[in-house]
Amino acid sequence: MYQLLSDLSIIEVSSFVASPTAGLYCAQMGAEVIRVDHTAGGLDYDRYMLTKEGRSLSWENLNRAKKSVALDLRSDEGRELCVELAAKTGQCITNLPEKSFLSHAAMAAKRDDMISVRIMGWHDGRQAMDFTVNAASGYPLMTGPEEWDPETAPPISQPLPAWDFITGAYSAFSLMTALHHRTATGHGSEMRVPLGDVAIGTMANSGTLAEMLYRGSDRQRLGNAIWGAFGRDFQSKDGKRFMVAALTPKQWTGLVEAFIVAEPIAALEKELGVDFNAGDRPRFENRHRLFDIFQAAAEAEDYAELSRRMAAHGCTFEHYRSHYEAAQDPDLVANNPLFGPSPANPSGFEYPATRSFANLPEHEVGDPAPAPYLGQHSEEVLADRLGLSSGAIAKLVDAGTVARSDKNANYEYR
Known part of the structure; x- marks a missing residue:
């Protein structure tokens, strides 16, 4: 008040x-x-x-x-x-x-x-x-x-x-x-x-109305992926499900470092002929290949260690809570x-x-x-x-x- x-x-x-x-x-x-x-x-x-x-x-x-x-x-x-x-x-x-x-x-x-x-x-x-x-x-x-x-x-x-x-x-x-x-x-x-x-x-203000008219069709369902950028839910070794998002170069670099996936990411860039540091578009268009890399890394470690590293690298993330869990957090x-x-x-x-x-x-x-x-x-x-x-x-x-x-x-x- x-x-x-x-x-x-x-x-x-x-x-x-x-x-x-x-x-x-x-x-x-x-x-x-x-x-x-x-x-x-x-x-x-x-x-x-x-x-x-x-x-x-x-x-x-x-x-x-x-x-x-x-x-x-x-x-x-x-x-x-x-x-x-x-x-x-x-x-x-x-x-x-x-x-x-x-x-x-x-x-x-x-x-x-x-x-x-x-x-x-x-x-x-x-x-x-x-x-x-x-x-x-x-x-x-x-x-x-x-x-x-x-x-x-x-x-x-x-x-x-x-x-x-x-x-x-x-x-x-x-x-x-x-x-x-x-x-x-x-x-x-x-x-x-x-x-x-x-x-x-x-x-309309979000650009969605213009997008639909421009594309002449509906946008596809994406599950928990973020439209037009890199982001999705992942599951850790101990079963914790969490959401990550990378809309800026700093956020993307932080996730790559926190998940310790620089080598497989570099190999994928070479295979596809893209630069994932170039912005949202290459990360979004190749999201499925990237999701596979990040999920493999996530399921190899417990959430406590992953979250510690993500916090240390300035990542944007949060684990899923029920309403009841949120009320007691x-x-x-x-x-x-x-x-x-x-x-x-x-x-x-x-x-x-x-x-x-x-x-x-x-x-x-x-x-x-x-x-x-x-x-x-x-x-x-x-x-x-x-x-x-x-x-x-x-x-x-x-x-x-x-x-x-x-x-x-x-x-x-x-």
Whole structure:
């Protein structure tokens, strides 16, 4: 937690991954992010995996350092309160449809310099989610063993919702852009960020779209090999599987020295009439012959000795870990300043929590903050933001329009 955005307040009305991620990144830089949900929780409030008490670990981690307001968003009064909160605050992140009660027009009618960042499915209004967008992008048909038949092999969808997280980051960037524009001009902005455009646009920015059109066909599957460069997984004598990559002359030379394969590499260069120090192309085009040499060297030694030499020669490598192994790895977690002590999580489960991904040496970084209980800040925010009296808030609570904290609620297996 940094406090660089401590003068910024944001209303977030969202669910699932992309939209909460945008708010999370702002909160980790010090912004006051007020998440507004329906009184029973948003669509993601009980997203798997749940603790035995029924608390979602996904929701808990995507909503750290935020405040929570719970309103009856199915009622006219609850919806009007939500729009009023957004307008009073001046900036809103949401993934509700534009034609919902929280349209930009509805918020801008109350504040002409309103900023809204809306995460959509596709640019034309069709619904989408990470896993369906990924199917459209072509990447699942590029993934898999090299020997698979391209005509009959199944797609392989990645388990990480990468497009959601990229979209969340781009949405936070879009919000900062709109804020800068408003400071300069006094004008608000409606920002729409389609998840599908983030995926297809990223494909284009990477050069892949141009490559496909230029070659007039799909790229072949490469297994775990790196496209256009030297890199792949290898297995050591003691069964450790690890990944290496060489995209620079220094990285290539380091691998040759660490694996002690200079002689067979020189012999292969002579046989093929190539210079593997000349760049990525000769290494990639002759990758299978090179892989055979490196795998023969790898399986002759234990990983501990190979990794020692690779580290000594400045190689780029890492051994494969399971998620569970990564969560317990001291280098990745326990000794990593990214993580701080466990805050008082709503789940009651203690575990390391992340600070901001950015490391700012000149600024003090605080400990990770907990996620809120649903409705924990309803009364505080309605009083401070809308100026409602305690009596008025009590009437809204009694009417079911506003909900207080669900800290003591029983949510087991909802």
